Amino acid sequence: MHKDFKLGKEDINILKGINLDIEQGEMVALLGPSGSGKSTFLNVLGGLVPPTSGNIMIRDYRISEMTENELCLFRREHLGFIFQSYNLISTMTAMENVALALTFAGVKKEIRKERAIEALEVVGLVDRMGHKPSELSGGQQQRVSIARALVNHPEIILADEPTGNLDSKTSADIMEMIYRLNREENQTFVIVTHDPDTTKYCTKVIHMQDGLIESEVSQ
Amino acid sequence: MKFRTILTIIGVVIGTSSIIVMVSIGNGAQKSITDELSGIGSVTTLQVYQDLSSMGMTSMGGGKTDDKAILNDDAIKDLKKIDGVVAVTPVVNLSGGEIEVDREQYGVSLMGVDYAVLEDMRYVTTSGKKPGANDENSVILGKDVLTSFTYTGASTQLTESEVKPEDLIGQNITMTIKRTNANGEEEMKTQKLKVTGVLESTGGNEDYSIIADYNxxxxxxxxQTGKKANVKKQGYSQALVTVEDSAVVNAVTTEVEAMQFTVFSMQQILDSMGSVFQMLQILLGGIGGVALLVACIGIVNTMTMSIYERTKEIGIMKVIGASISDIRNMFIAESTMIGLIGGLVGIVISLVLSLLINFIAGFFIGGEGGVTISFITPGLVIFALVFSALVGLLSGVRPAIKAANLSSLDAIRSE
Known part of the structure; x- marks a missing residue:
């Protein structure tokens, strides 16, 4: 898989020209201080905000030229998201949260349940599938959100500070899990973080500063 | 379910039931009046009169009616030729007759019709039979002919006679009529009449008359008048036209009117009543509609609030792959459900209210077999259900579009 990121200058110049290739199966860490544009970069990558100028290519898809609806369909099939604040729907159980992504893809109810349970097995939370987010710990909620990101078997998972709200022990568990998925499923991960500990799991570490890539280290 | 949603549904319930109850009262009024009217006379009988203005001319201008249509025997023949007409008879009335039954005196009037077409006219005898074409002295009694006005002190009362008209079948009765001659003396004439049957109630003049041969x-x-009737010049005052069925009533009416006669039919009354009641229903429905309009605003409000509250949820759904139409449909489905549930509950409540209104009205009005003040038709129920769902759907459109167009990133960041 080949990805081209050419981001032009924005008005506030959050991203001031970024050029980056990511190969399939890579696990990329985006590091940088607040305001360096790493989250914005991730959002542009996920098609949540359009770039002011430039191109984003994911495989043969030109993300930057897709309409909102095309982006929805694209995200549904190819992308998974993990957020710092988990972003689970509080009125739904863990299983329903995971299955929700499949609902929009038009998957049948029984198959949705089957696959949601499968995804929860991967993150080790099958015994908690009937619980609502408020009944789960932060680490468990994050694992539910990882299961939700996995359930569509996307090629790419974008994670915005996945361990930001977790203690170091839980953070390590989550990163281990992400690392395992990356190895076993050959899924590409792009992880925004400011925790240097998380970078040790990654194949590539990118430092950002003032909307530009400061350094790009493969390890 | 959220308390707010329940309140909104209650709003729709009130709106729907006020429309149903209002229209049902209009329906009830229409039903009771049309039922009443359909009882009066057959809908297939037209009453034809000489043009009222020509009658006026006759009395004032002394018979100068050359260019006016006269309801004479020629006209009767012409009426008979109209398509769809089964029978035509002139009607001759006589009032001031008296009969004595069981030592009671009854004032009666005679309604003379052509016995030759009696069989074709839709007069139905409840008992006995109709006289044949040549039974000149045979008569049929109207159902209420023996109901007499008796004076008890100052007030006039309608009293039921002990004798039923049916008891007289096969008997001869003697009718007496009086006149005052040129010298101011009273003269009497008696006429024997043979009763052959009793007529089923028509709700019209027949009920209080003795049907006799017009000759x-x-x-x-x-x-009685001491004058020879000049039918050819002055015509009959009235004729009855019986038509095949109610479908041809309007066509026949038009043709008879073209002959410059005045036509009166139950159909005309029912028709004009119909449009009056349609107006009434629109008016009543409109009043109920105001309540539903308020409910509609309530739905918009609830849905908009719901969007603000669920902005983050919407954002999450969009990020994990919900399309614009997924989000839009989700909200429209929700508001349609509010309308539909409100409509269903409203229908149940108005059915109960309708029963209650009729029950309470029955207490005050009385009458047998219950009173119909409020009448809910299946059509009204279906209309109310579809309409409330539609109101829910339309109320949801704007909030749903608003929800679908939220920027997913902004939405997901909101708290």
Whole structure:
């Protein structure tokens, strides 16, 4: 898989020209201080905000030229998201949260349940599938959100500070899990973080500063 | 379910039930009046009169009616030729007759019709039979002919006679008519009549009349007035036209009117009543509609609030792959459900209210077999259900579009 990121200058110049290739199966860490544009970069990558100028290519898809609806369909099939604040729907159980992504893809109810349970097995939370987010710990909620990101078997998972709200022990568990998925499923991960500990799991570490890539280290 | 949603549904319930109850009251009024009217006379009988203005001319201008249509025997023949007409008979009335039954005196009037077409006219006898074409002195009694006005002190009362008209079938009755001659003396004439049957109630004049042959009635009339009737010039005052079925009533009416006669039919009354009641229903429905309009605003409000509250949820759904139409449909489905549930509950409540209104009205009005003040038709129920769902759907459109167009990133960041 080949990805081209050419981001032009924005008005506030959050991203001031970024050029980056990511190969399939890579696990990329985006590091940088607040305001360096790493989250914005991730959002542009996920098609949540359009770039002011430039191109984003994911495989043969030109993300930057897709309409909102095309982006929805694209995200549904190819992308998974993990957020710092988990972003689970509080009125739904863990299983329903995971299955929700499949609902929009038009998957049948029984198959949705089957696959949601499968995804929860991967993150080790099958015994908690009937619980609502408020009944789960932060680490468990994050694992539910990882299961939700996995359930569509996307090629790419974008994670915005996945361990930001977790203690170091839980953070390590989550990163281990992400690392395992990356190895076993050959899924590409792009992880925004400011925790240097998380970078040790990654194949590539990118430092950002003032909307530009400061350094790009493969390890 | 959220308390707010329940309140919104209650709003729709009130709106729907006020429309249903209002329209049902309009329906009830229409039903009771049309039922009443359909009982009066057959809908397939037209009453034809000489043009009222020509009658006026006759009395004032002394018979100068050359260019006016006269309801004479020629006209009767012409009426008979109209498509769809089954029978035509002139009507000759005689009033001031008296009969004595069981030592009671009854004032009666005679309604003379052509016995030759009696079989074709839709007069139904409840008992006995109709006289044949040549039974000149045979008569049929109207159902209420023996109901007499009796004076008890100052007030006039309608009293039921002990004798039923049916008891007289096969008997001869003697009718007496009076006149005052040129010298101011009172003269009497008696006429024997043979009762062959009793007529089923038509709700019209027939109920209080003795149906007799028009030749006999004309004869008696001539004696009473002392003048020979000039039917050819002056015509009959009235004729009855019986048509095949109610479908041709309007066509026949038009043709008879073209002959410059005045036509009166139950159909005309029912038709004009119909449009009056349609107006009434629109008016009543409109009043109920105001309540539903308020409910509609309530739905918009609830849905908009719901979007603000669920902005983050919407954002999450969009990020994990919900399309614009997924989000839009989700909200429209929700508001349609509010409308639909409100409509269903509203229908149940108005059915109960309708029963209650009729029950309470029954107490005050009385009458047998219950009172119909409020009448809910299946059509009204279906209309109310579809309409409330539609109101929910339309109320949801704007909030749903608003929700679908939220920027997913902004939405997901909101708290």
């Amino acid at each position: 006999l009635v004309t004869e008696l009339n001539e004696w």
